[in-house]
Amino acid sequence: MLHAQSLQVKGRITDALSKKPIEGVSISVKNAKTNTSTDADGQFTIGAARNSQLLISSVGFQTKQVTVSGDNLTISLEASVKQLDEVVITALGIKKEKKLVSYATQEVKGADLIKAREPNPINSLVGKVAGLSVGASAEMLGRPQVLLRGSNIDLYVIDGIPINSDTWNVSPDDIENITVLKGPVASALYGYRGQRGAIIITTKKGSKDKRGYAIEFNSSTMIDKGFIALPKTQDLYGPGDHGKYAFVDGKGGGLNDGDYDIWGPKFEGQLIPQYDSPVDPVTGVRTGTPWTARGKDNLKRYIQAGLLTTNNLSVSSSTDKYDIRFSLSHSYQKGIVPNTQLNITNFNINTGYRFNDKLKLDAQLNYNRQYTPNFPDVNYGPNSMIYNITIWGGADWNIDDMRNYWQPG
Template identity: 35%
Template sequence: MRNKLTLIALLAIFQISSIFAQERTVSGTVTIASDGMPLPGVNVLVKGTNQGTVTDMDGEYSIDVTPDAVLVFSSLGFERREIAVNNQTTINVEMVEDLESLGEVVVTALGISREKKSLGYATQEVDGEDMNLTNEQNVLGSLAGRVAGVQVTGSSGASMGGTQKIKIRGVNSISGGDQPLMVVDGTPISNANFSGSSGADFGNLGQDVNPSDIESVNVLKGPAASALYGIRGQYGVIMITTKKGKKGVEDVQVQINSSFSIERAGNFLPKQNMYGAGSSQSFSTLPNGDPYVAISVDESWGPKMDGTPVRQVFSFYPQDPTYGQLTPFVPHPDNIEDYYETGYNLNNGVTVSGGNENTTFRLSLNDTRIEGVEPNTYLNRNNLGLSAALDLSDEITLSTNINYARNDARRPGQGSEYGVAYFNQWFQRNLDMNRLKDYKYADGTFLHWNLRNPSSTTGEITNFNPLYWNNPYFDAYENTSEDTRDRFFGDVALKYQITPEIEISGAIRSDMYTQNIEGRTAFGGKSIPGYSVGKYQNKEFNYELIAQYNKKFEEFSVNGTIGGNIYNRNYTYLSQATVGGLSAPGFYNIDASIDRPSTTSYKLEKQIRSAFGMIYLGYLDTYFVDASIRNDNSSALPEDNNSYWYPSISGSMIFSELIESDFLTFGKLRASYAQAGSDLSPYQTTPAYGVGTVYGNINTLYVPDNLNNPDIEPSFAHSYEAGVDLRFLNN
């Protein structure tokens, strides 16, 4: 029996060793085929995974792979290369220029595909594989540094699904609401955020898009580019196209991907480690003559930390092993760093896709597990995506895109008095963070570092509630903020190809979510204990009908589009919070409120009815003109003044078609004009009573402070744009 076990163990060790032996480092240089020059910035990906790297300034790269891996080399303006590793350790690659990519087709407003070179306004496309290189949890974060004129800013909790804001061409609104519209496969989706100035940052809704499902992202930068979306597209549009199944694929394809990464807190500010807690250079003394640390002071301007025996904060707790003892007054240089943990991000996904002559489908499932660098923080997200299309006949196609996202999170604290934001200013260099980690004694007493001074007669402390600051571990484990969100968005569409030139399509598009937020404030801290819950529900529906005409003659090309859209939104919010504290420790329920709990509710309904048209003309594949117009009728505006127009016109000329030059590969002049408008939130035209607090047994109402304007008109902004697009030396 012993010999059998020994043999099994040896075989297991040999198998594990052989698995690790399969891993190898592949390196090489990527050059331009035409001149042999090194090519920096080339994306090198392991096919079917998120693992990858980028070539350096010398065109060199290095990556760890298995022998059966396939490396994918891609760069804008060059043909894509796929090379099997086999048993190679050095793979040098020559990239061939792809001049046809300059005439690539991109997705523009309303999902209309256009040749990129024909556009008279600014757009920029990012490939889905490039988006996944950074392994961002929020698709907006993946655009940072990849699109000119786009600024992405994130909160300190961005890696945990915190808010990330995106601005196209800088600040465009004094209210700060200048966020672009997000559109996924033609469906406008909400990117609202639930961030607060204090407490937790619950993030924005753009994070519900699964990055692994993205085929490409096209950013429409100016009003001329997004005029067909009306009010919602006035600050630009982020067009997201997801991956689809392919026709004619005989076998069902299954793809499994997994990635794991770790995260560590870094970039800590330098700290002094000479002076400890206090505001003077001498210690206070107890009635028995023992010196003690200034525990009521929250800064480190006190005596030198030279090892002098003193009473520290732990020694005043009768439950502590060091109660009544003197311990050396020494620095703990890494006490702030010691608070943070090693976080990780585990992402697993599976995709099933296929099709035949009449159908296509793609089903994806993704599971994300994130443990934060701050204790007791996590984010779990599940994504389910389905896209399918069926040719009912040679002329009629039925298609659908359905996406579901489920979020479950406990977020890190934000703000000046929450979480660990105070570490850099209000903390003591003599504190041992490992001692603070055991923040709760066996009898339930909480350990805090910032207390009131001991009695001048007894030398004892009887009130162990913190003075200014909680123990950070108390905040992390007792004062928690949790949230869950369920979200559906997608569409069902029907397309009828009447003739090769004429197409009619209709779609029902929806975006629905329910967000629940729960906050707990525990007994034993500096704040009044409490409990709060909030529920946000949003439903948006778009009913769309579009007709298109597309014809190319010998020298001319024509594309015309007319259509209509009805947008309905229904939003409700309900929150409740305890008042005056909780009736019992650990009983987190609205019924535990000592006083009458507060309740806040809000309901919003809004409708926009729209009609639009667009025409595009091209001549000799060199001269192009676009014109569009849209009319919106908003229920938020006065009934007699709720209609407004959005005209736009743009033109471009590919002047490189008119000259022969080995130096200039591509040159385009473009100019555009557009008018964009904006309405306002509902219920702003007429005054309405507000619901006040209950007085005795009487419900009260109050008169609003603001005077509404029944004759208010929509605001308009005019945009003028001109530009030159140039490509040189076949690049």
């Protein structure tokens, strides 16, 4: 019985034109399971029998077949004449070469959305699409403001289906890509809602590796330091007006104690009736206590570092006939305001079955749950945390006394 002589073949692969080494070239032995790839210097080592065939392939180069004639090979690859056409998702959710699309589009890959993760995937489009402005809402679960060329966009299409959504119910880990339609074509397809443009979201489908299935786990943790800037307010004078103030009931029963003016007496330690001053049990009159700026920098001392953790587990598989993908995500956001948090759990199933080359059935199920025991109001209004603490509220009270106060709602 004759055995083919086995060699430890070493070699180097270069570009035939530039003579530079090519990294990441795939080398495999024909009719065998042995394979490897080149390093940064274009070098490789592989076990192969003498006179066996090596298949050499790399993106952008012509595939080459080389006969093993010795244990040291020098191989050059010719650039491929065939160009890779950029593919975009059209308004109908159909893949098409970008040069064949007659209207303006711009695509963002899903991998770019999770590099600097946001709880809402639309917020991650900041700076990635020309002409698109995204204003993240300061409110938890608040819908971001999305402007395309100055006009508000409120049309979102997920896998070809227009939806009404604040986009909090879409997990960034489930997005394959986002295409922004900039022309009036969205209006022709979806009516007046698309007159300013549309955001087309394509979710991930089933994929596989050499085992026949793929399992992915992604985890990230981010720390939020809080507001970029805080309003500067004075803390030399307390609440009141024209230098006068005395608290009785906070509803105007005292001296200037029912408005938001912060131009009362100067903090000099004088005795003035305040909200927490002791009340005489006989007369019911509040006894004056020292008037000091005990609440200086209330807001700065109140907020804390926020935390955002996200975990995603997905299992997918595909064949020539079907593809299927399961995904489970959980995001936990600890607010910069004490006692505030937000949890988002998202479960997604995406599956498809190909009957033939012209007919395919796709189905998707998405379950999203958002739950929080308490979250602050930071918009303009009487419930606003920022206005109440630092603009409408003076320095006559200490935020530390209110830190753990909980109002059921």
